[in-house]
Amino acid sequence: MMDHYTSEIHGTLNSKKGSDGTYIARIRVSKPCSISSDGRSSTAKMLFDEDGDLIRSTEEESVILLKHSGSSSLQDVGSQLWGGSLLLADMILAHPEFLLQGNVLEIGSGTGLTPIGAAICLPSTSFSSYIVTDLEQNLDGIRHNFALNHVKYEDSKCFSIRSLDLLLSSKFPKWAQETDVVLGGDVIYDEVLTNGIIAFILSLKEGAVLYFAIEKRYVFTNEDLDIVSHSYNYFLQGLNHHGIPFEEMDPLPTQSFCYERSRDLILLRIMKQKR
Numbered sequence: 001m002m003d004h005y006t007s008e009i010h011g012t013l014n015s016k017k018g019s020d021g022t023y024i025a026r027i028r029v030s031k032p033c034s035i036s037s038d039g040r041s042s043t044a045k046m047l048f049d050e051d052g053d054l055i056r057s058t059e060e061e062s063v064i065l066l067k068h069s070g071s072s073s074l075q076d077v078g079s080q081l082w083g084g085s086l087l088l089a090d091m092i093l094a095h096p097e098f099l100l101q102g103n104v105l106e107i108g109s110g111t112g113l114t115p116i117g118a119a120i121c122l123p124s125t126s127f128s129s130y131i132v133t134d135l136e137q138n139l140d141g142i143r144h145n146f147a148l149n150h151v152k153y154e155d156s157k158c159f160s161i162r163s164l165d166l167l168l169s170s171k172f173p174k175w176a177q178e179t180d181v182v183l184g185g186d187v188i189y190d191e192v193l194t195n196g197i198i199a200f201i202l203s204l205k206e207g208a209v210l211y212f213a214i215e216k217r218y219v220f221t222n223e224d225l226d227i228v229s230h231s232y233n234y235f236l237q238g239l240n241h242h243g244i245p246f247e248e249m250d251p252l253p254t255q256s257f258c259y260e261r262s263r264d265l266i267l268l269r270i271m272k273q274k275r
Helices: 074-079 083-094 096-101 113-121 136-148 191-203 230-241
Strands: 015-017 023-030 061-068 104-107 130-134 159-163 181-185 209-215 219-221 226-228 246-248 265-271
Touching (some): 023 113, 074 136, 083 096, 083 113, 083 181, 083 209, 083 265, 113 130, 113 136, 113 181, 136 159
Parallel strands (some): 104 181
Antiparallel strands (some): 015 023, 209 265, 219 226, 246 265
């Protein structure tokens, strides 16, 4: 029997179950107060009540609708909503200037939260090209969520939705290899996929920059005889092995989405340099 997995944040979502077994989540998001000429955003700093819960302002709020699964096999985890996806979307709203670094490509977009959040909350001048990718079987779900939120992708100057299989390292398309900015939210969880992601990083042009939102998940391993974040450590070992520079980014000073941002949710900046 195939194992099924459930996102840690599934129980915290404001979701309604449909007749087909999937869910529609209503995700509240606070828009940046302003966007400066260099693309930087201004969002109110985080405030918490006496119970430690995030205090949200109802001003300049929007609601994003997302169809998602309640549980899935490892191969279909992209149909769920994960904490790393919320952190990645938060990062883009806190630092829209990252999108001005060139053409943007998101790998493993899953439900499409980050591009939808960017489309709803940021001015169209914040980015020129945003390619949303995932496996072919996941694209209909992304298209459905774009339609739910009235975000155009057909004949759009900003967005396009394309298939990208990161396990086909010998067939990475040229349009993917020539991107300037790569985004990834909660895509580090499986060794085989991680190997494909590292191969993709190596195929990128010099000067490309990647922003990954990762949730460290701890398990006991016989190899380490300890509880470790194996998937995260495996990824860093791969980057180091190939001499790919990276750095852990500072925690975001603002929060536009309502979720628990634990210390195990981190942002990595990865740079593709000449070998």
